Amino acid sequence: MGSNGAGTKILLLGKIDHAQKTWDALSDVGELVKTGASNRTEFLQECREGKYDGVVAIYRTFHSISITGLIDEELVNALPSSLKYMAHCGAGYDMIDVHACTARNPPIRVSNVPTAVDDATADVNIFLILGALRNFNGGMHSLREGKFIGQTPVGHDPRGKVLGILGMGGIGRNLKKKAEAFGMKVIYHNRRQLSEELSGGAQYVTFDELLATSDVLSLNLPLNKNTRHIISKAEFAKMKDGVVVVNTARGAVMDEAALVEALDSGKVFSAGLDVFEEEPKIHPGLMNNHNVILVPHMGTWTVETMTSMEVWAIDNIRQALETGKLKSPVPEQADM
Numbered sequence: 001m002g003s004n005g006a007g008t009k010i011l012l013l014g015k016i017d018h019a020q021k022t023w024d025a026l027s028d029v030g031e032l033v034k035t036g037a038s039n040r041t042e043f044l045q046e047c048r049e050g051k052y053d054g055v056v057a058i059y060r061t062f063h064s065i066s067i068t069g070l071i072d073e074e075l076v077n078a079l080p081s082s083l084k085y086m087a088h089c090g091a092g093y094d095m096i097d098v099h100a101c102t103a104r105n106p107p108i109r110v111s112n113v114p115t116a117v118d119d120a121t122a123d124v125n126i127f128l129i130l131g132a133l134r135n136f137n138g139g140m141h142s143l144r145e146g147k148f149i150g151q152t153p154v155g156h157d158p159r160g161k162v163l164g165i166l167g168m169g170g171i172g173r174n175l176k177k178k179a180e181a182f183g184m185k186v187i188y189h190n191r192r193q194l195s196e197e198l199s200g201g202a203q204y205v206t207f208d209e210l211l212a213t214s215d216v217l218s219l220n221l222p223l224n225k226n227t228r229h230i231i232s233k234a235e236f237a238k239m240k241d242g243v244v245v246v247n248t249a250r251g252a253v254m255d256e257a258a259l260v261e262a263l264d265s266g267k268v269f270s271a272g273l274d275v276f277e278e279e280p281k282i283h284p285g286l287m288n289n290h291n292v293i294l295v296p297h298m299g300t301w302t303v304e305t306m307t308s309m310e311v312w313a314i315d316n317i318r319q320a321l322e323t324g325k326l327k328s329p330v331p332e333q334a335d336m
């Protein structure tokens with residue numbers, strides 16, 4: 001047992017799929033425990049009955065939402081008072097009410113997994129950009145219907161097109177480098193303008209300029225109360241005719257119904273989506289439109305990236321228990 005001594009428990013919510021040895025090794029800093037609950041009602045009841053008393057850190061996966069539901073104020077306040085850290089195995093942590101975690105007494109410190117996700121997710125971005133520009137989905141569908149290329153409309157080259165990145169974080173910056181290799185000119189809008197070194201020379205523009213000048217718009221910003229439906233009817237109206245929109249961030253940063261309308265009117269030439277507003281439900285207007293290329297949230301779906309993400313999230317717990325500080329706290333708690 002490490003510096004935390006006997007009695008320290010670490011709760012696993014979800015599954016470790018790749019980094020089992022790294023997880024098992026955590027047993028030198030705490031007792032590894034699991035949940036028996038299969039839904040939110042059971043989990044809340046177990047919390048309130050004291051089943052998790054002594055749990056100091058939680059490791060949670062994206063899919064553990066099927067056990068706990070959202071980590072909202074109700075759940076945060078039911079979690080054991082011994083809990084100090086919550087390590088989320090993913091970059092996007094919109095399922096966690098960080099404000100409620102900070103407000104709790106004692107607070108719960110939350111970490112996510114930045115950086116490790118960048119390459120794999122930006123690769124999917126490139127796949128979607130090429131797929132949407134070139135109408136690959138329509139062509140592949142036509143082939144499987146026995147019509148070979150059939151009526152598939154002629155596509156467009158990425159070379160010379162303006163790629164507008166909304167949210168120039170880890171994935172946005174990685175995408176910038178990759179897109180430039182395809183001859184695209186990159187502009188971006190971000191909450192804050194980046195240093196020249198970080199932006200790599202990409203031009204910073206206002207939100208409205210980004211909408212008005214992008215040939216391809218890529219959404220790479222987190223989902224939160226400020227960004228929900230940041231792209232909706234009014235924003236589509238400001239875009240170029242025939243724009244391509246791709247999203248690997250979170251479905252709800254875009255109003256899906258407004259996208260379907262913009263696709264149907266021809267305002268949007270095509271879209272490439274890895275994420276959807278109500279996963280796993282897909283809007284019928286997208287499902288039935290062979291112009292759009294749809295991927296079932298596979299941004300980080302590789303053995304290498306998922307292994308790195310698990311190791312990173314486990315490291316957050318190890319560092320927190322050994323030093324009192326998470327390795328990668330979420331930005332909202334960076335000063336805690």
Ligand SMILES: NC(=O)c1ccc[n+]([C@@H]2O[C@H](COP(=O)([O-])OP(=O)(O)OC[C@H]3O[C@@H](n4cnc5c(N)ncnc54)[C@H](O)[C@@H]3O)[C@@H](O)[C@H]2O)c1
Pocket residue numbers: 091092093114115117121166167168169170171172189190191192220221222223226227248249250274275297298299300
């Ligand atoms: N499809 C997938 O499998 C997958 C994988 C990883 C991440 N994601 C999603 O991608 C998002 C981005 O990931 P990241 O690692 O690049 O995050 P990041 O935190 O490194 O970057 C996000 C950027 O968005 C900016 N931003 C925030 N609010 C903004 C706003 N209102 N307007 C403009 N910019 C804003 C931030 O300043 C930051 O630079 C994640 O939040 C996650 O939801 C999806």
